[in-house]
Amino acid sequence: MTLTITPFDSPIGAEVTGIELRHALDKSMVETIYQAWLDNIVLIFRGQSLSKDEQIAFANQFGNVGIRATPKDAQNEVANGYDGSIMLVTNQRDERGNYIGSLQDGEMWFHHDMSYRPEPHKATLLHAIELPSTGGNTKFANQYLAYENIPQEIKELLFGRKVLQAYNFTMLEKVDLKESLDGIQHQWQPIFVRHPETGKTALYVSRLISAAIEGLERQESDEILGQLIDIAEDPSVVYEHIWQPGDLAMWDNRCSTHARTDFPATEARLLRRCTLEGAPMISGS
Numbered sequence: 001m002t003l004t005i006t007p008f009d010s011p012i013g014a015e016v017t018g019i020e021l022r023h024a025l026d027k028s029m030v031e032t033i034y035q036a037w038l039d040n041i042v043l044i045f046r047g048q049s050l051s052k053d054e055q056i057a058f059a060n061q062f063g064n065v066g067i068r069a070t071p072k073d074a075q076n077e078v079a080n081g082y083d084g085s086i087m088l089v090t091n092q093r094d095e096r097g098n099y100i101g102s103l104q105d106g107e108m109w110f111h112h113d114m115s116y117r118p119e120p121h122k123a124t125l126l127h128a129i130e131l132p133s134t135g136g137n138t139k140f141a142n143q144y145l146a147y148e149n150i151p152q153e154i155k156e157l158l159f160g161r162k163v164l165q166a167y168n169f170t171m172l173e174k175v176d177l178k179e180s181l182d183g184i185q186h187q188w189q190p191i192f193v194r195h196p197e198t199g200k201t202a203l204y205v206s207r208l209i210s211a212a213i214e215g216l217e218r219q220e221s222d223e224i225l226g227q228l229i230d231i232a233e234d235p236s237v238v239y240e241h242i243w244q245p246g247d248l249a250m251w252d253n254r255c256s257t258h259a260r261t262d263f264p265a266t267e268a269r270l271l272r273r274c275t276l277e278g279a280p281m282i283s284g285s
């Protein structure tokens with residue numbers, strides 16, 4: 001088998017073929033895949049069939065597998081024997097009718113994974129196991145390109161400012177800033193971030209998680225966030241992935257956002273997620 005990396009005819013993403021992820025990779029393969037990941041932001045490997053331990057072993061070749069932000073006692077997965085590093089993205093229930101995983105049904109707005117944490121995890125690896133007949137696609141948006149598309153006067157207004165990233169664990173709703181942030185995970189982050197490995201600058205806001213811009217009145221903050229979010233989600237920077245069972249997607253949370261399209265609640269959907277630890281975000285200005 002020959003390892004081949006084929007960029008999509010899209011502003012983000014590439015498919016990797018000629019590799020079986022359940023086998024340990026040699027050093028040069030790890031380096032080639034890591035560089036392809038930095039270059040393309042999202043890598044898709046099709047036709048894989050990984051156990052939980054094989055998925056973690058694959059991920060561990062590119063960094064340290066991270067522990068989830070959700071408190072352990074609130075993780076449905078822990079009750080099913082998982083250790084806090086795995087999220088089951090699924091609407092499935094056990095025989096007592098309890099959900100076995102997280103982020104169960106429906107659409108999910110664009111977001112960066114864990115942008116509300118002091119050290120957001122750099123990568124997410126999501127492996128598709130069972131899928132509905134339609135929908136539940138994942139859209140990926142290239143935030144290097146989004147940054148380039150911001151009008152210069154807005155960039156100048158925002159250079160050096162921070163954005164409040166807060167997440168209340170709903171999928172279609174921002175936090176309400178009229179309410180207290182007590183008990184809601186949140187973090188002020190640079191609006192523009194410099195990628196620590198590529199050196200490129202990316203926009204770091206999202207519809208789901210970005211709540212306010214530092215130093216602006218509420219109305220101006222909302223208006224500018226709205227403009228930035230439109231730029232961040234513009235179809236010209238988006239690739240929409242239609243999953244097949246056996247796909248594994250590995251994406252860079254420092255320079256991309258992702259969203260889920262709706263799907264029939266009557267059909268099962270199960271994907272297994274792990275992440276790689278990251279570092280504090282660096283201001284891009």
Ligand SMILES: [Fe+2]
Binds near residue numbers: 111112113258
């Ligand atoms: Fe996510």
